[in-house]
Amino acid sequence: MSKVVHVAVGVIQDPHNRILLAKRPQELHQGGKWEFPGGKVEKLESTAEALIRELKEEVDLDVLDTEPLMEIHHDYGDKKVFLDIHWVTNFKGDAKGLEGQEICWVAKEQLTQYEFPEANKAILEKILS
Numbered sequence: 001m002s003k004v005v006h007v008a009v010g011v012i013q014d015p016h017n018r019i020l021l022a023k024r025p026q027e028l029h030q031g032g033k034w035e036f037p038g039g040k041v042e043k044l045e046s047t048a049e050a051l052i053r054e055l056k057e058e059v060d061l062d063v064l065d066t067e068p069l070m071e072i073h074h075d076y077g078d079k080k081v082f083l084d085i086h087w088v089t090n091f092k093g094d095a096k097g098l099e100g101q102e103i104c105w106v107a108k109e110q111l112t113q114y115e116f117p118e119a120n121k122a123i124l125e126k127i128l129s
């Protein structure tokens with residue numbers, strides 16, 4: 001059995017109630033779809049530490065506060081993931097796609113217009129509920 005990949009995911013919300021999305025590079029797993037920024041939790045790292053590190057590396061934001069949102073286990077067939085998702089409502093900086101990825105701030109009610117990985121359906125439901 002393949003190992004489960006533990007991923008720290010941030011639903012970053014700005015003061016205008018917009019959410020930050022990033023486009024997954026085409027060549028990666030679930031490439032071409034939109035995601036909430038985040039990445040793998042490394043050995044000896046807590047989820048909070050991984051989230052802070054990944055959001056700095058990927059979108060140049062300094063995370064100041066997080067709040068647990070939900071946890072999702074999903075099996076893509078080719079990969080099993082455990083998404084540990086947090087709200088990020090307090091941060092510093094201007095978002096930039098530091099890895100060359102397209103990013104955009106999207107009003108909550110517009111989120112349904114974007115294509116996400118399958119595991120994200122439950123996150124969307126929660127955000128929009």
Ligand SMILES: Nc1nc2c([nH]c(=O)n2[C@@H]2O[C@H](COP(=O)(O)OP(=O)(O)OP(=O)(O)O)[C@@H](O)[C@H]2O)c(=O)[nH]1
Nearest residue numbers: 007009028029030035036037038039040081117119120
């Ligand atoms: N960051 C992020 N990953 C997600 C989301 N939804 C989702 O299913 N994933 C999955 O979580 C896994 C971890 O993504 P990742 O960016 O850290 O890792 P990666 O394997 O694509 O690349 P990497 O090894 O270069 O870090 C991927 O398989 C990705 O498809 C999401 O909203 N955000």
Ligand SMILES: [Mg+2]
Nearest residue numbers: 037038039040
């Ligand atoms: Mg990532």
